[in-house]
Amino acid sequence: MKILVMGAGAVGCYYGAMLARAGHSVTLVGRQRHVEVINRDGLMLETAAFSERLPVHATVSPAAAADAELVLVCVKSGDTERAGQELAPHLAQGAIVLSLQNGVDNADRLAQVLGRPVIPAVVYVAVEMAGPGHVRHHGRGDLLIGDSARSQEIAALLTAASIPTTVSADVLAALWDKLIINCAFNALSAIPQLPYGELVKREQVLEVMHDVAAECLAVAAAAGIRVNSDPRLAIGKIAESMATQYSSTAQDLAAGRPSEIEHLNGYIVKTGARLQVPTPVNRVLYALVRLMERGPLSSDRRP
Numbered sequence: 187m188k189i190l191v192m193g194a195g196a197v198g199c200y201y202g203a204m205l206a207r208a209g210h211s212v213t214l215v216g217r218q219r220h221v222e223v224i225n226r227d228g229l230m231l232e233t234a235a236f237s238e239r240l241p242v243h244a245t246v247s248p249a250a251a252a253d254a255e256l257v258l259v260c261v262k263s264g265d266t267e268r269a270g271q272e273l274a275p276h277l278a279q280g281a282i283v284l285s286l287q288n289g290v291d292n293a294d295r296l297a298q299v300l301g302r303p304v305i306p307a308v309v310y311v312a313v314e315m316a317g318p319g320h321v322r323h324h325g326r327g328d329l330l331i332g333d334s335a336r337s338q339e340i341a342a343l344l345t346a347a348s349i350p351t352t353v354s355a356d357v358l359a360a361l362w363d364k365l366i367i368n369c370a371f372n373a374l375s376a377i378p379q380l381p382y383g384e385l386v387k388r389e390q391v392l393e394v395m396h397d398v399a400a401e402c403l404a405v406a407a408a409a410g411i412r413v414n415s416d417p418r419l420a421i422g423k424i425a426e427s428m429a430t431q432y433s434s435t436a437q438d439l440a441a442g443r444p445s446e447i448e449h450l451n452g453y454i455v456k457t458g459a460r461l462q463v464p465t466p467v468n469r470v471l472y473a474l475v476r477l478m479e480r481g482p483l484s485s486d487r488r489p
Contacts (some may be wrong), residue, residue: 187209205469210347229319255282256343277302308330311326363415363417376475381429403417
């Protein structure tokens with residue numbers, strides 16, 4: 187199958203690499219520095235079991251979507267509308283679009299821009315970009331996707347590429363499960379720049395994570411969302427299974443990039459305010475990450 191990955195960051199590169207490894211024709215749309223390395227040397231996929239370079243085409247142009255049968259949208263949540271606008275003129279009529287993004291509303295936002303259905307996916311993977319054209323895998327890699335006329339077909343294709351994928355009729359609840367875990371881990375990993383395994387060993391951190399999760403659950407309940415899992419148990423399991431993983435927010439801050447905090451803890455804070463649910467712990471984490479995104483005051487701005 188001809189597959190386009192819109193957003194060749196860590197998540198996009200990992201799933202693109204796995205699909206290429208299974209024999210599919212994969213094109214990545216990403217930043218120039220990644221594109222140059224990938225086209226010259228191939229995409230480097232590093233896992234605990236193997237490391238190999240894969241022949242993947244890369245480009246900076248969304249026009250490459252013109253002949254894609256499957257499009258995986260992996261851009262950051264703040265870039266969803268822009269990505270949709272760039273893809274819209276080029277998508278084939280029968281192309282299937284999946285949103286592999288953090289947050290709970292990206293598929294709906296993308297569908298509005300594209301004027302076509304978008305299948306939401308919940309992504310369970312620990313990955314990072316170790317350098318230009320080099321993706322490093324730390325754990326998991328499974329997906330849960332929303333139900334549609336072609337979801338079973340796509341799930342089978344992904345599973346055959348060693349990407350275990352299940353179809354859910356209640357994907358919104360799973361997206362909220364993931365959002366709550368992201369809210370618990372992302373900012374707290376980013377602020378001290380610690381991986382999950384080290385993070386949970388620090389004093390009072392687990393208690394703060396549980397406070398974050400409790401606020402998220404209260405907001406979900408007020409919004410009429412029924413979550414599937416117990417976040418307290420999930421936090422412990424993820425800290426163990428992804429012990430070496432730094433959150434995507436931590437990776438963004440370390441690289442000087444804008445993070446997705448607006449669509450994680452920020453989403454909880456704003457939804458809580460709308461529904462009159464207090465979210466003081468999420469508010470503090472959101473505010474701290476936003477301060478860190480802006481960086482230290484330059485010398486000419488200091489008093």
